[in-house]
Each structure stands twice: as structure tokens, then as C-alpha cells.
Amino acid sequence: MSKNGLIIGAGGFVGGFIADEALRRGYTVTAGIRESTSRRYLADSRIRFLILDYENPEQMAEAIAGAVPEGDDYRLVYNLGATKCTNFADFNRINYQYLRNVVEALRMARRIPGRLLYMSSLSALGPGDERTYAPLTGKTIPAPDTRYGVSKIKAETFLETCPDIPWTIFRPTGVYGPHEQDYLMMIRSIDRHWDFGVGLRRQMLTFIYVKDLAAAVFDALDTDRTLRRKYIISEPRSYTQAEFRRIAARILRRRLVIPVRVPIWMLYLVSAVAEKIGVIRSKPSTLNRDKFRIMRQRNWNCSVDEAVADFGFAPRYDLVAGLTETVAAYRESLGEEASR
Template sequence: MKKHLLVAGAGGFIGGFIVEEALNRSFDTWAGIRKSTSREFLTDKRIRFIDLNYSDKDNLVEQLLLLKKSGLVWDYIIWNLGATKCLNNSDFDKINFGLLRNFVDALIEAGTVPRQFIMMSSLGAWGAGDEKNYTPICPEDIPNPETQYGKSKLKAEKYLRSLPGFPYVILRPTGVYGPREKDYLLMMKTIKAGFDFSVGYRKQFITFIYVKDLVKVMFLAIVKGVTQKAYFISDGSAYTSTQFRKYVAKALGKKIVIPVRLPLFVVKAVSCISGYLSSITGKAATLNTDKYRIMKQRNWICDISATVSELGFYPDYPLDKGVAETVNWYKENGWL
């Protein structure tokens, strides 16, 4: 009998890849999206769509009870719903914590708790790493997020961990890239134009995870049946912005790219101005004070030893391979 799996936030960049892999593994796959959400990358006829009212717990309970009455209780739920940029800082809490809490409370009240509830968190929930000796960020470290985004994700994590017996699995990926992603696309467009902008003069190590490898971790967690666990996720290596630039330039066939290093105070000023303009236009900006705090962080190395030993995870995509596949997709689809 097929196992039932819900992907909450299926319409996003990562969500589409989760749905694809779930279908490949023959799950009865449900995509939780709003009616207004684009289905551009959700075209498989086997996908079942559902619009759940995450902002209203009582309504969620009613929806879940109706599904239960019809014989449907999801075996697995992957919570991929969240916001990485908001017009108002308070919205991070409302979306990344409040909606998750409503849904989890409704699952408990309706008696429809799944075997596993896999939450997409972020390395940003742990805050800045050691910027003196550059030791990896470890699960044992005391989390101290600097961004509103990271704080909201940590708050959601703490809520899950506070529920006795709740079968959570928390995933904390570093920077996720791949086809269809739009933030790294902006950086690649700049490199294509012949420039590479980096921030700050102190040494910086950045880390990445290709979207397909991230999805691989999710299904390894399902196969292993782990619960009440949390994992950092990266491809296991640390890179500099120079290495990233070289991989992108090679994939683009770009021979000359001029590196431009910007002082932190300049980036901070631009971020503040961008945030102010977004408050006028009513549209969340990609560059804002929250994003600035992420860019100024010097150490994004994280310890993935538990992900390797407990889940058996080994990445299929080191950065050069992942960048090449991503750039190729962008070119083929007219994005780059």
C-alpha cells in the first residue's frame, strides 16, 4: 500500500524537487499550496493538490478531520513552508513560527499526527560561527541567531522540541542552490556581466548544498525512520567566494570576471536604503538589513557528522558539479 506524503510549501523552489522525488519513490504525493500559487513545476498528473488554511487552527482541525473521515491520514509531512524575506520583521514570526504552530496543534487535536514531521529549518537558526579559528558550527553550540529569519526558525524548532513524543525531524541546511532558485541566479547574472561582488575584507568561508542533495537527506530520514533528531546539512566542504566565482565563470564560459570587494559599511548602508524603499513600495526587498547580517557572517562551516553517520548521507553534488548543472538549466530555460 502506498504511503501518503504531504509537502507543505510545495510551490517553492525546494518544494518542487521534494514533490518530484516523492513521486519517483511512489508515494501518494500531496502538494500543499494556495490556489494562487504557480504550478509551473508541479505538472505531474499524479500530484494531489490541497489548500490548507494554516493561519486558522480551528479551520485546519476541521479540514484534517474531514480528510481523516475519508480515510486519509498522512504518514509523512515535510514542512517546507516559510519566508526568507518579509516586508515587516514581525511577519517572520507569523509565518515561520505561527503557521507551523497552528498546523502542528491541529494535527495533534485532530489525531492525525504523522509518523514523521520533517521541518525545513536553517543553519541561520544557529547564528554566527567561530570567526577567529573558523571551527565548524556544531549542534552542541548554543544557538544565537542574529537575523529575524533565524530567530523565527529557532522559535519553531523549540516549539517542536517542547511537544512530548512529537515525531519531528529538523533539517538545518546551509545555502541551498540549484535550478529554479532566484537569489544565487542574481549573483550568476552579475558574473555573466563580468563582475563578481563580495562583501568584507576578512577571510570568509561559505558552504552550500545542492537542492537534490538536500531532498536526498529528507528521504534518507524517512527510510531510516528517525524522529526527534536535528541535522546540519551541507556538501561537507567549505569554499571562498573566489572558488564560487571560478566555478560559475567556467560553467558560463566566461574568461574574464572582475572581482569587486565592497566594505561592510557600504553594504550595510545600501541594505538600509533598500529596506526603506521596500517599506514605501510595499514589496519585500532581496537586499535588506536581515540579508546584510547574513552576508557579513564570516564562518558558515557546519558539522554534518551526524547527518553522515546516522542517515548515511554522502553528497552527489560537490559545488563545481552542482553549479555546472544549475547554470546549464538556467541557460536552457532562458533564465541566464
């Protein structure tokens, strides 16, 4: 197979790990990023950089034509996306329209990849059954109830209308690991002896460690069985909030952690206020009404049977191992901050 890889949206938390995994597997890696994108997680000197203006298909076509081989002798991982926005309309622009622009640029440049893996989200499927807690599967009919989820299913549907694009779609559940910020908030809270949960009903959570997700990307690209197929990506078990708390507390060596349950209505009020503050500051808030709908969801159970069958998906990290590395990175960052 080709060992040329273009990673679009490489500058973020997940993108950096995808680039590292590609290098580990012997790829020549080109990172597609904006001019303003931080290269903090792309420090390896072997990485080549390609500056892309996602609003401008013509500019991208020219840049891509000069950076990747002619024909289909490369793999493209499309990891570009926004998980929180100040203006909810930006979800559609960034998660859907930018994909359309990139595909247009690929066609203009005559650089259709041999394979394209699109990073979607489990949120594209919408809420799971909260009565039986049955797992979400590849046969689940998508019914997203967030603007984020809608933008992702729109992007998926667009790819399905592109007969010339040899796509594979990943729908990962909650991705965590070093440098990720949302789960880091939970770890910091537990480190300070508090565990804030949402709602009184049981919530089943699923996770995927970022290194397992990055490895799965290239395992899927290595086989034709994944062509034009969609896969849920998750550790093959779920956890309650109490289990997460106990695991994190043990790794953090915190014997006393006080669980606090925030009522759903209170979370909505806090999310609405935080969203308004984010608008005033022109900075996306971690809490907003879209995130509220995700946090109130009780059932994140999901099945990875299709990924196991088609490309041998087998995560190496369970939550204990993944959180151990994540906490180690968190403590290292605290040490760096203290030394400044």
C-alpha cells in the same frame, strides 16, 4: 513504511524538488499550498493539492482530515517558511506561528503523522567562530543574530515541547539549484563579467544542491535513528568567494570576471535603502538589514558528521556538478525569454 506524503509549503523552489523526489520514491504526494500559491513547480499530474489557510487551524483540520489517512500512516514534510519579509514581524508569524497553527490542526483532525520533518535553517545557530573558522556542529549552542534565525529557532523549540509529534529537524546551509533566485543573482553577475563580494576578510561559504537536500529528506524519514534529532545539511566542504567565482566562470565560459569587494559599511547602507524601498512598494527586498547580517557572516563552515552517521547522508553533487545544472537551467530560461 507509509508511502503517503503531505508536503506543507510545497509551492516554492525547494518544495517542488521535494515533491519530485517523493514521487520518484513511490509516494502518493499531497501538496499543501495556499489558494494563491503558484503551481509552477508542481506540474506533475500525479500531485494532489490541498488548499490550506495557515491563519485558520479549523479550516486546516477539516482539509487535512479529508486528505490524509487516519492514524499515522503518512509522512509530513513541513517546508513552509519565509526567508525575506517586508515587515520583520512577519518572520515570527510565518515561520513560527504558522507551525503552531498546523500542529493544532493536526491534533484537531487526529492526523498526527508517523514522522514530521521540519525544514529549519543553519541561520538558527547564528554566526560561526570568525577567529578560528571552526565548523558549526550539532553541539553548537544556538545564538541567532537575525530575525529570520530567531523565528526558526523558536519553531524548533516549539516542536521540542510537543511529545506527541515525532519530529526530525533539518538545518540546511545555503540551498541552490534551478529556479532559486538569490544565487541566481550571483550567477547573472558573473555572466556579465562582475563578481561582487562583501568585506575584505576571508569568507568561507557552504552550499547544498537542492536535489541532495530533497533526497536527504526521505533518507532521514526512512530510519528511526533520526527521530527527535537535528541535522546540519551541507556539502561536506566549504568554498571561498574566489573558488565560487572560478567555478561559475568556467561553467559560464567567462574568461574575464572582475572581482569587486564591497565594504561592510557600504553593504549596510545599500541594504537599509533597499529595505525602505521594499516597504514603500509592499514587496520584500532581496537586500535588507536582516540579510545584511547573514551576508557579513564570515564563517559558514559546518559539520555533517551526525547526518552521515545516522542516515548515511552522502551528497551526490559537489559545487561544480550542481552549478553546471543550475547554469544550464539559467541559460534555458534566457532562451525562453528571448523567444517570447
